[in-house]
Amino acid sequence: MQIDIASALLATLSAVFFAVEISLIRKSTVKGEPIDAAMITMWINLLIFAPLTLFYYPDFGLKIKTILAFTAAGIFGSFLARICLYEGTKRVGASKSSPILKGDLLIASLVGLIILEEPITSGHISGILVLLAGVILVSYEMEKEKTGSNWKPKIGLLYPFGAMIFSGLSRPFAKVGLSAGTPVIAGLTVKFFVATAILSTYYIKKGNSPLAPFKARGRNYFIGAGIATSIGMWLIYSALRSSRVVVVMPFWSLSPLFVLVISYFFLKRLESISGKLILGTILVIIGTTLTGIFM
Numbered sequence: 001m002q003i004d005i006a007s008a009l010l011a012t013l014s015a016v017f018f019a020v021e022i023s024l025i026r027k028s029t030v031k032g033e034p035i036d037a038a039m040i041t042m043w044i045n046l047l048i049f050a051p052l053t054l055f056y057y058p059d060f061g062l063k064i065k066t067i068l069a070f071t072a073a074g075i076f077g078s079f080l081a082r083i084c085l086y087e088g089t090k091r092v093g094a095s096k097s098s099p100i101l102k103g104d105l106l107i108a109s110l111v112g113l114i115i116l117e118e119p120i121t122s123g124h125i126s127g128i129l130v131l132l133a134g135v136i137l138v139s140y141e142m143e144k145e146k147t148g149s150n151w152k153p154k155i156g157l158l159y160p161f162g163a164m165i166f167s168g169l170s171r172p173f174a175k176v177g178l179s180a181g182t183p184v185i186a187g188l189t190v191k192f193f194v195a196t197a198i199l200s201t202y203y204i205k206k207g208n209s210p211l212a213p214f215k216a217r218g219r220n221y222f223i224g225a226g227i228a229t230s231i232g233m234w235l236i237y238s239a240l241r242s243s244r245v246v247v248v249m250p251f252w253s254l255s256p257l258f259v260l261v262i263s264y265f266f267l268k269r270l271e272s273i274s275g276k277l278i279l280g281t282i283l284v285i286i287g288t289t290l291t292g293i294f295m
Contacts, residue, residue, distance in 0.1 A: 010239035011251035017232035019098070019258035024225040025086050026094035026267055032218030034086035037225065039199050039213040042078065044226025045233075046192040053189045061182040062190070069177035070187045074194030077170030081163045082195070088159030095263040095271045096138055099256040099284040100160040103135040105291050107168020123290060131287025135164075137280035184237045253288040256281045 025037055053060060081104075088097045106128055139157055177187050200210035213219065239248045260281055263271035 007239040007248055008251045010235045011248045012254060014232045014235035014239065015252050015255035016258050017228045017235065018255045019262055021225045021228040021232065022085070022089055022094045022098050022259055023262040023267060024221045024228065025089050026263075026270060028218035028221030028225070029086065029090035030218075030270065032216060032222070034090050035083060035199075036213035036216040037086045037218070037222045038083050039196075039203065039210065040216075040219060040222035041082070041226035041229060042192060042196040042199060043211075043214075044223060045078070045230050046189070046196050048227075048230045049185055049189045049192060052185045053183075056183050056186055060186045061180075062186055063180065063182075066177040066180045066182045066187070067190060069173045069180075070182070070190035071194050073170040073173040073177065073187075074191035075170075075198070076166045076173065078191045078195035079198050081166035081170060083199075084159045084162035084166060088156070088163055091156035091159060093263070093271050094259050094267065095256075095273060095277060095281075096141075097160040097163070098259040099138045099281045100135055101163050101167060102253065102256055102284045102288045103131060103161075103164040104167035104171065105288050106131050106135070107165055108171035109291055111169065111172050127287050127290025129287070130283055131291055134280045134283030134285075134287055137276060137283060141274055141276040141280060188233060188237075250289045253285045256284055 021041075025034070029037060081101075085097060085101055088100075109128060139161070174187065174191070177190075178184065196210075203210045203212065213222065216222075236248070236252055239252070260273060260278065264273055
């Protein structure tokens with residue numbers, strides 16, 4: 001496999017920014033609320049990408065089919081998955097939520113195989129099995145820390161798995177939208193608009209302003225996380241535009257490893273890093289890489 005250095009660098013930087021995002025969320029939700037973090041990051045995403053969509057005027061490449069596809073991707077990915085991820089990060093930690101989230105590729109692959117009837121290869125199966133082993137090991141270690149030698153699943157475990165499932169379900173919808181020729185920025189704008197509108201409605205029904213989180217404790221970290229995830233998304237899609245998935249995926253899959261490094265140096269009081277957690281994270285990275293390149 002010939003490596004495109006520019007695309008590899010973009011994908012690696014994207015992984016770094018996603019690691020920064022989840023680490024900032026971990027730091028800020030010690031006292032702040034995950035739902036406030038989700039609201040602020042959605043606003044930041046929308047405010048960054050919506051103006052960029054104007055460069056495609058008057059042809060935004062949006063049709064009924066693609067709008068519906070990106071709307072579904074926004075509901076599952078930008079809304080439900082993000083809320084679950086941030087809540088899971090608060091409850092069980094960034095170093096544990098991040099590798100489980102990478103299991104979303106497992107869900108996306110199963111949807112593609114079962115519903116979309118995409119072909120399956122031995123490499124694909126190998127990646128799925130390794131990825132599954134990594135996710136199981138991380139989740140086992142996560143709950144073992146709280147329950148001692150006996151593994152008893154608790155509600156905190158449900159949030160990162162919820163993020164994994166919802167994010168995985170969003171991928172096929174985004175794929176449908178992009179395959180129809182919709183520009184990446186336009187598609188992302190639809191996703192973020194839908195997610196922001198839904199969560200804003202929730203705040204309004206609760207009698208609060210959708211902008212209230214900007215006054216919440218930890219807002220600076222939330223804003224930083226929003227900027228980080230926006231840059232990360234732009235970088236990874238830029239890499240995918242100029243190179244193949246087989247080149248990009250191995251480098252983009254490194255984000256859980258970067259989360260471990262950041263957790264060790266900057267989140268020592270909040271995160272516990274064990275040998276099994278490191279092994280599980282490595283298995284997730286290998287499994288994600290194998291699954292991604294055979295998709």
